[in-house]
Amino acid sequence: MMALLQRVSEARVVIDGKVAGEIGHGFLVLVCAEQGDTTAEADKLLAKVLKLRVFSDDAGKMNRSVQDLEGGLLIVSQFTLAADLKGGNRPSFTNAAPPALGRELYEYVVAQAKMLHPVVETGEFGADMKVQLINDGPVTIPMHFPPSASTGQAA
Numbered sequence: 001m002m003a004l005l006q007r008v009s010e011a012r013v014v015i016d017g018k019v020a021g022e023i024g025h026g027f028l029v030l031v032c033a034e035q036g037d038t039t040a041e042a043d044k045l046l047a048k049v050l051k052l053r054v055f056s057d058d059a060g061k062m063n064r065s066v067q068d069l070e071g072g073l074l075i076v077s078q079f080t081l082a083a084d085l086k087g088g089n090r091p092s093f094t095n096a097a098p099p100a101l102g103r104e105l106y107e108y109v110v111a112q113a114k115m116l117h118p119v120v121e122t123g124e125f126g127a128d129m130k131v132q133l134i135n136d137g138p139v140t141i142p143m144h145f146p147p148s149a150s151t152g153q154a155a
Contacts, residue, residue: 001041001105002081004030007054007139011074013123014130021121023072028133032081033097033105036147042109044145049073050117054139062139066117073113076123076131077106099126 005027012022029049033042050067057063066073082096096102103125113120123129 001034001037001045001109001145002032003045003049003143004078004081005049005052005054005139005141005143006030006133007136008074009134009136011072011131011133013074013076013121014132015124015127020124020127020129021074021076023074023119023121025069025136026071026119027066027073028131029073029075030078030081031075031106031109032077032079033102034082034095034147035097037097037101037105038148039105039108040148041145042105043112045143046109046112046116048143048145050113052141054141070118072119072121073117074121074123075106075110075113076129077102077125 008026008028010024011028013020027049051065053065054062055064055066055069079093079096079102082093083091084095085091097105106125110120110122
């Protein structure tokens, strides 16, 4: 699985002119499932998101996690993170999981996040979304947990 984390002062997802999800201080988490991903990769990704220490402590050092702050998570599906640009100027998305698996793993990440963290908002899988954010820092961190070689099935 792949994710792009953006530390934000605030973020929201708008669908058809209505706010679908909105947070204050925390992470905008753009998530992409890849071919062969399972819940194991989803669990690794979420564990890292929750524990990643990139929020300032009292001394101004990046030493606190989103859990430490009880900050928000705005989780948005974004299959375009799997873009392959090797073959020209039009990206290929063949590395992205098929839509059914992508939806299953996205919904799994959201469900797990809601069990583990107090403030979780979302976009809508497959919807045309407008994402608004104020990147804090800016701090933007790419994450990649490739599919395990031993499996290839979603749980």
